[in-house]
Amino acid sequence: MGEKFDIAIIGGGTTGLFAAYYATMRQLKVVIVEAQEQLGGKVMQFLPEKKIYDVGGYPEISGEDLVRQMIQQAARHEPKILTGESVKQIDRENNQFHLVTEKGKEILSNTVLLATGTGTFHTKRPEEWKELPDSEFKTSVPTTLMDKEDYIDKKVIVASNSKVGVNWALYLSELAESVAIINSEHSFSQVKQEELDQLSDANIDVHYNAKLTDFMMDDKDRLKQVAFLNENEDKVTVPAEKLLTYYGLELEAAPFDKWGIETRKGRIVVTPVMATNVEGIFAAGDIVQYEGKTTLIATGYTEAITAVNHAHLFIDPAATEQLYSTVIYR
Template sequence: MADTPVETDVVIIGAGPAGLFAAFQCAMLRLNCLLIDVLPEVGGQCIALYPEKPIYDIPACPAIEASQLIAQLEKQIAPFNIPRLLKHRVDDVSGNRGDFSVKTDKGTTVKAKAIIIAAGAGAFGPNRPPLEGLEHFEETGSVQYYVRRKADFANRNIVIAGGGDSALDWALALKDNAKKLYLVHRRDRFRGAPESLRLLDDAVAAGQIEKITPYQLHALHGENGKLSAVEVIDLDGTTRKLEADTLLPFFGLATDLGPIATWDIQTARSVIPVRPSDCETSRAGIFAIGDIASYPGKLKLILQSFSEAAMATHAIHPIVHPDQALHFEHSTTRGVPATA
């Protein structure tokens, strides 16, 4: 594959929820596409970081685990046999609207008429708290930044630190598994969905979660990398030790656009500004959707990335088929296009 360029209509960079749904939208518009992702499997952060995390903002799904969402998106595109290049990082993009050349780190070249960047947060890693000896506790798994299996945390004394959606969601998801669960935040106010805040109040009232505010992480205690207590401190310098064998700090991700920053596309603080009407970037023919895309009023929700995928693919249709009018029809009247 490295010797002969692969040809397609649309290259989709990133195979998380946004990329998978963009592939479905391409198929619905009879646009050939190819998915590229640096990870060994599709799903992006949903699979790599939190496969068992419940997601509540998917229409018609009161709650769905991240891995289940990816499985459903895979099922949706299965009839189209969409090709994918996994464990491939896109290093270079050359050419212009209607005639792009995409090169990966494995030596593969893909020719495409348009590009959709659905790379999520780009290259990412956790923001690590500045605690002495942290790396020793990371090596033993006493400190972790992602939850892949809730069962791994059964009957543990858990300290969750953070005040955003991830901290709230995991506190609520693990409260029934944990022996004891503390939620530490430097303020008494949390940044989360109103329903999550209500559920947190209920869990605190029921004794399932002990809220430790306003405190910050101060020190870790234990021997040979095995955690025994997390020390926290308030604004007055008063400290408190919380008996714990697991610390889960959720302070967001440190992101890096990586090679994307060299593709002659306008970027700003690790995101890509796009035109709200169709998600086209500053470089004609290249579109960005999902967490990596930015515009006024943007909501970082998976459901919004689905809308962006639809807008981008409809804008791409005239690039691929300049002489063919696109008469928009609802999927209920149109059905799924035949694959043969």
């Protein structure tokens, strides 16, 4: 049987990370279970390069930098963090929850906090991707923009037919030596003319109706070139040190019905203390719904605090309802 915790947090986005910090600050034993290989949820998936202006204490901060600081904060009291693990089963046995992941890992916990967001996003790949030579590099090509320092003064290729790829290219044009876009379609989805003009102003080469055909590596297995067929079916080889791809995402919702969780229009119904209809299971963040709900990063923080405090009371009815960090760390 698996290791036992006070709170098992399903979801390692901003809400889950803050919940982990707050719970461990209250000396609860915590595990975060995140389906993706990286932490940060939708902020890291969709907004790593975007500036965020509505989180208290930050006049402005990029999504990536916010997530980095939240991971640092969450790690202060060393919660257990499992990434690449998707929870498929939650059962209650002997007054504790038994969680099983898709890979068979078992976790025991007194309570559960659902901070899943709207679900797990899986990256789409174009059909031609299957025809590319199999390699370790092929399986490791990034599908989200993070670690921006890695792109400084590099030759970058963005393979995408969407607005996301255009935004990445524009952002990277201020860091990289050069940026080019390989678009398998004849146009970009949901991109305005002014954004296309910005690509031109930033000297970003755009190759339309282009099909990636190969990656060329140097003697140290580092990317040095990519090859593609242009719209005239001519093979073109261009220098490249970094490659990013984005062809859209598919959403996999968590199996709330299977877990017995009441939902309404795809969102979890919660009480004012963030409790679900299942005793001992709480929820917070974008996945919850109640009157007056706002889907902001900062909202998730307050919901996480409420959920953790009441999870603690569920475990120990004599626990203090809330604690102040200025008291704990004085």
